[in-house]
Every structure is written in C-alpha cells, then in structure tokens.
Amino acid sequence: MSAMFELDFMRNALLAALFVGLAAPMVGIFLVQRRLSLIGDGLGHVALAGVAIGIATDRAPVLTALVTAALGAVVIELLRARGRTSGDLALAMLFYGGIAAGVVIINRSEGAQTGNLTSFLFGSIATTTRGELVTFAVLSAVIVGVTLVLRPRLFAVAGDEEYARASGLPVLALNILLAVLTAVTVVVAMRVIGLLLISALMIVPNAAAQQLSGSFRAANLWAVVLGVLSSVGGVVVSYQLDTASGGTIVLIAIALFVVAMVVGHVVRLVARRRHLRAERHAHEHGPGCGHEAVPHGDHVDYLHDGHRHAAHEGHYDEHSDHPPPAEGPDQDARHEQEVTR
Amino acid sequence: MSAPAPPVVELRGAAFGYRGRPVVSDVDLTVRRGEVVAVLGPNGSGKTTLVKGLLGLSEHLSGQVEVLGTPLARLPDRTRIGYVPQRHTLVGGVRATVAEVVATGLLARRPWYRPATRADREAVLAAVEAAGLADRARFDVETLSGGQQRRVLIARALVARPDVLLMDEPTAGVDRASQDVLTSVLRRLADAGTTMAIVTHELSALRGVVDRIVEVDTGHVTFDGTPEGYAVHQGALARSSGRTAAR
Known part of the structure; x- marks a missing residue:
C-alpha cells in the first residue's frame, strides 16, 4: 500500500481523484434536481471535439476541451430557453456532432492511431502531468466555491424555474452558469474517469445520497462523501487490481448506491416499526386548532385527550413518555396505539 | 390629510x-x-x-x-408580488425540507454573495407557521399531502412579506379535509388584511373569504x-x- 504513495504518478492520480470526487457531486445534484442527468454525457461528447482540436493544433487538449465544452453548454442552455420542440433535436445534433468531429480530426492528425483518443474516452490517470494537475486543482476550487456560494439560488432555479423568474432571480444567467460548471467538471474529470463515463460521478453519488437523507443540505453532504469515497477508492483499487481507473471508480459508485438503497430501506423499515403511533385522525393540528401546543425539542407537540401528538408523515406520533391508558374497548379501537418496543 | x-x-x-x-x-x-x-x-x-x-x-x-x-x-422588487403557482412537484428530483423550499422565497431580496441571516431564518419559521405547518418545518416535502404541499407554496410566497398574493388554483386537486385547513389559512390571511387575487374553479371552497x-x-x-x-x-x-x- 505505502509503495503506492511513493510513485509520483500515483500521488498525482490520487490528488486528481480527490478533486473530481469533491467537485462532480456538488454540480451533479442540480442536474439530478432538474432531471437532466444525461447532460454531462452530452458535454463529454462535445469536449472530445475540443480534445481533438488541441491534439491537431498542438495546443493543450485540456484548454481546448474546456473552451469547446463551455461553448457547447451555453448553446444548449440558449436552445432550451427558446423552448421550441426542435431543442431536443438540436441537442442530439450537438452531441453526435461533437463525437464525430473528435474522431475525424484526431484521425486526420494521427492516422489510424487512436491510442490517444482511447485515453481520453476512458481516462488515463497515469498520464496526468504536473501542469494539468495544477489546472485541475484551480478549476475544482472554482467549481466548489461557486456552487457553495450560489447553492440557494441554483436550488431555487432548478426546483421551480417559473417561480424563480416571477420573484426576480436571473434564471437564464443561473442556468447558463450551471451548464458551464457542468462543462468545467467534465474537463476536470476526463483524465481521471474518461469522457464516456464522466456523468456517472456527477449523478450516481447523488442518487445514493437521496436514499440516505431527508433534506437538500444532508443530500449534498452525503453526495460529496460518497463521491470522494468512489473516486479515491477507485484509484486505489485499480492500482491494486491493475484495472482501468475510470471503470473501477464508476463500479464502486454503483456498489455504494446499492448499499445506500438497502441501508435507506432498512432504516425506514425499522423507524416505522419502532415508533409509538397515536390514532389516525381527520383533524390536522395547527395554530388555533383548540389543542394546546407544547414545544418539544425542535418541533411542536399538540395535547389531545392527554396524548402528545407530533406530526409524522400521514399520522401523529405519541410523544408522551406515559400515554394515558385506553379506557374501554371502543376507546381502545379508536386510539390503536402501536407500541412495538 | x-x-x-x-x-x-x-x-x-x-x-x-x-x-x-x-x-x-x-x-x-x-x-x-x-x-x-x-x-x-x-x-x-x-x-x-x-x-x-x-x-x-x-x-x-x-x-x-x-x-x-x-x-x-x-x-x-418583484418579491412585493407573492406568487403561489399550481404545482405538482415542489423541488424537482431531489429531497428538500419545508424550510428549505420556503427559504427560496427570500433569495431575490438579498445580493447573491450574502448568506441567509438570522432574521431570514426567523422569517421562514414565521411564514411556515402562518401556513399552519410549524410542526412540519423540517419534514421532507415529498412526505406531505397535496394540501400541505400547497401550503408550503403559500408560505414561500408569504416569507418576503409581499403587498399582494397571487394564487393559481390553490384548492384544485386537494381532498376535503385539507381543503378546510387551506381555507382557514386563507381566511386568517384575509383577516390580517392580506391583499389576494385567487384564480379558481371552486368558489364554494372560498366562501366567506372572497x-x-x-x-x-x-x-x-x-x-x-x-x-x-x-x-x-x-x-x-x-x-x-x-x-x-x-x-
């Protein structure tokens, strides 16, 4: 294990994985929220054309990929904002055009050799240079900083675009910003994961986080934890087992998703079985409902016939330590306390 | 004068x-x-x-x-007009709490670089309470009934203290029991002097409010x-x- 850290290229690889694992889920959560999970794939295709241009013109492929993907992102958002049905077709043209142009340009400059192409499609972490690593570090810091500061606004626009517009938020600008952040993430991740698998690290940790959390804040944290775990873990495992890093990272992310799904399910099941349930009733407690409100920790209980009712999903939980005993058989049926502890 | x-x-x-x-x-x-x-x-x-x-x-x-x-x-300042849209999903494909959704109603009031203040958080709780959801502020909105979700949107519109509330079909697709709670929330707002314009099909649900x-x-x-x-x-x-x- 320690031998791994003595290798220069492995240190670079682990750092690059850390950057990607942090940044990708932070952008990805808004794509999941907007149900645009596949847009990262599309921008990966566009970035390939940029890589090809870089190789053909002897410029840094990271830089040309960044410019091309960002331009593609702006075009996509402008097409979407126009809201015509042809927007969907225009997206397809852009995505297929990107990958086709990439292949043609690279073949023109390198003949039948497509080794270079494969390294971008599937990632080739070992070839990451020191200079590229610095670029990735700066870009990741920008992504993390921008998403942290603008998180409430990005959340509002992705959740309800119409309301955001009515309340005066700059919806188009925020949408373009998110698309450009996605493009930058694609470029940061292309060396580590590869352009074909890039979207996975933006989407899968978020899908897993949704299983484990009940708030946007918690989901954000979980996604970053799972993202870093997948990307860094994937690089370590791929070194030990001598497997492709990109594919390994994505398989680990999916394995974590399955674990999260099972854990989330079990937790919900246990929670449902062990809580004390008060009666289901048509009445909904609220201010001025006639029942006394009692502050209880972070919420409010309502006193109802000696029971302390706390809202939980479609019913009320019993929150008093010693609920009054049911009096008669019909009372019993009415209160139907499920005390299964 | x-x-x-x-x-x-x-x-x-x-x-x-x-x-x-x-x-x-x-x-x-x-x-x-x-x-x-x-x-x-x-x-x-x-x-x-x-x-x-x-x-x-x-x-x-x-x-x-x-x-x-x-x-x-x-x-x-567009937030002087509060908007309650007709919505089936509140936040898209992710989880979020009632308070998180309501807090988005305040965003347009402050510059992009400024985080929420204590006063903002208090305003969110007050709006959630006015919509009769105080005991559910930290609930995942997906676990709420249709009528309660409608009240989350009312709280989001109220949080910036607008001069007028515009509502699109607030009672549509809401079951009877929740409709009664919804109507009592609207009545409370009306009694407090809130100016409202309510687009609706069901005048009967708003009897005594309009x-x-x-x-x-x-x-x-x-x-x-x-x-x-x-x-x-x-x-x-x-x-x-x-x-x-x-x-």
Whole structure:
C-alpha cells in the first residue's frame, strides 16, 4: 500500500481523484434536481471535439476541451430557453456532432492511431502531468466555491424555474452558469474517469445520497462523501487490481448506491416499526386548532385527550413518555396505539 | 390629510398573451389594499394568463399595468408580488425540507454573495407557521399531502412579506379535509388584511373569504362585483340562455 504513495504518478492520480470526487457531486445534484442527468454525457461528447482540436493544433487538449465544452453548454442552455420542440433535436445534433468531429480530426492528425483518443474516452490517470494537475486543482476550487456560494439560488432555479423568474432571480444567467460548471467538471474529470463515463460521478453519488437523507443540505453532504469515497477508492483499487481507473471508480459508485438503497430501506423499515403511533385522525393540528401546543425539542407537540401528538408523515406520533391508558374497548379501537418496543 | 395610497394593482385596457398574440385583452381592473378577489372563468378563458401577466410570466402587450403605483416593467422588487403557482412537484428530483423550499422565497431580496441571516431564518419559521405547518418545518416535502404541499407554496410566497398574493388554483386537486385547513389559512390571511387575487374553479371552497369576484371569459372581463351580485349575474345568464334554448 505505502509503495503506492511513493510513485509520483500515483500521488498525482490520487490528488486528481480527490478533486473530481469533491467537485462532480456538488454540480451533479442540480442536474439530478432538474432531471437532466444525461447532460454531462452530452458535454463529454462535445469536449472530445475540443480534445481533438488541441491534439491537431498542438495546443493543450485540456484548454481546448474546456473552451469547446463551455461553448457547447451555453448553446444548449440558449436552445432550451427558446423552448421550441426542435431543442431536443438540436441537442442530439450537438452531441453526435461533437463525437464525430473528435474522431475525424484526431484521425486526420494521427492516422489510424487512436491510442490517444482511447485515453481520453476512458481516462488515463497515469498520464496526468504536473501542469494539468495544477489546472485541475484551480478549476475544482472554482467549481466548489461557486456552487457553495450560489447553492440557494441554483436550488431555487432548478426546483421551480417559473417561480424563480416571477420573484426576480436571473434564471437564464443561473442556468447558463450551471451548464458551464457542468462543462468545467467534465474537463476536470476526463483524465481521471474518461469522457464516456464522466456523468456517472456527477449523478450516481447523488442518487445514493437521496436514499440516505431527508433534506437538500444532508443530500449534498452525503453526495460529496460518497463521491470522494468512489473516486479515491477507485484509484486505489485499480492500482491494486491493475484495472482501468475510470471503470473501477464508476463500479464502486454503483456498489455504494446499492448499499445506500438497502441501508435507506432498512432504516425506514425499522423507524416505522419502532415508533409509538397515536390514532389516525381527520383533524390536522395547527395554530388555533383548540389543542394546546407544547414545544418539544425542535418541533411542536399538540395535547389531545392527554396524548402528545407530533406530526409524522400521514399520522401523529405519541410523544408522551406515559400515554394515558385506553379506557374501554371502543376507546381502545379508536386510539390503536402501536407500541412495538 | 395625506394622499390615498395607490391601488395595489391597476390595469387599464391591458392585454396579455404569448409570442405577441393576446390571450386576454381590454382588461380594466383595480385591486385595493386588503381586498380578496376571486378570478373565475372556464378553462382557456385567459384567467391564468391575466395573473401571469402581473408576474411578468406572460407578455404585457398593450394598455397600462401598474403595481403599487409603479409601471410593472419598472417594479424594482418583484418579491412585493407573492406568487403561489399550481404545482405538482415542489423541488424537482431531489429531497428538500419545508424550510428549505420556503427559504427560496427570500433569495431575490438579498445580493447573491450574502448568506441567509438570522432574521431570514426567523422569517421562514414565521411564514411556515402562518401556513399552519410549524410542526412540519423540517419534514421532507415529498412526505406531505397535496394540501400541505400547497401550503408550503403559500408560505414561500408569504416569507418576503409581499403587498399582494397571487394564487393559481390553490384548492384544485386537494381532498376535503385539507381543503378546510387551506381555507382557514386563507381566511386568517384575509383577516390580517392580506391583499389576494385567487384564480379558481371552486368558489364554494372560498366562501366567506372572497369579497369580490372577477369573471373572465373568452379573453375579456365579463363580470366584476360582489359575490351576491355574481349570484344574480349567473341567474340572469342562466335565464337568458334558457330562453334562447326554448326559442
């Protein structure tokens, strides 16, 4: 294990994985929220054309990929904002055009050799240079900083675009910003994961986080934890087992998703079985409902016939330590306390 | 004596529509502070387009539109108009709590770089309480009933303390029991002097809350008056159509 850290290229690889694992889920959560999970794939295709241009013109492929993907992102958002049905077709043209142009340009400059192409499609972490690593570090810091500061606004626009517009938020600008952040993430991740698998690290940790959390804040944290775990873990495992890093990272992310799904399910099941349930009733407690409100920790209980009712999903939980005993058989049926502890 | 405050909403010969084509036109309408106006009309009559026009969501094509004495296009703070849309999902494909959704109602009030203050968080809790959801502030919105979700949207509109609330079908698709709670929330707001314009199909759910009715049909205002006057108007309409049919 320690031998791994003595290798220069492995240190670079682990750092690059850390950057990607942090940044990708932070952008990805808004794509999941907007149900645009596949847009990262599309921008990966566009970035390939940029890589090809870089190789053909002897410029840094990271830089040309960044410019091309960002331009593609702006075009996509402008097409979407126009809201015509042809927007969907225009997206397809852009995505297929990107990958086709990439292949043609690279073949023109390198003949039948497509080794270079494969390294971008599937990632080739070992070839990451020191200079590229610095670029990735700066870009990741920008992504993390921008998403942290603008998180409430990005959340509002992705959740309800119409309301955001009515309340005066700059919806188009925020949408373009998110698309450009996605493009930058694609470029940061292309060396580590590869352009074909890039979207996975933006989407899968978020899908897993949704299983484990009940708030946007918690989901954000979980996604970053799972993202870093997948990307860094994937690089370590791929070194030990001598497997492709990109594919390994994505398989680990999916394995974590399955674990999260099972854990989330079990937790919900246990929670449902062990809580004390008060009666289901048509009445909904609220201010001025006639029942006394009692502050209880972070919420409010309502006193109802000696029971302390706390809202939980479609019913009320019993929150008093010693609920009054049911009096008669019909009372019993009415209160139907499920005390299964 | 000071000059009377300008009406909350004032339309004169206004037309709204989409892509340059009017859906409602020649609308004259004045909503004064504290009034609760129901906007009625069949599907496709233009009532939603009218309300969206006041929010800048449909195009303002002609006539005058003033909100709080300022022409709509020059209104600097849009959160002075609270909007409660008709929605089936509240946050898209992710989980979020009631408080997180309601807090988005305050964003347009502060610059992009400034995080939420303590006063902001207190305003969120106050709005959640006004919508009767105080005991559910930290719930995942997906676990709420349709009626409770509608009240989350009302809280989001209330949190910025708007001068007027515009609601699109707040009672549609909500079961009876939640409708009663919803109506009592609206009544509480009305009693507190909140100015509201409510687009609706179901006048019966808003009985006792509404003090004025505006009917829109085929792109024009066809009635504007009290609920009592509206009953007379409908009776007259029924009689005249009955006579036409009999002929």
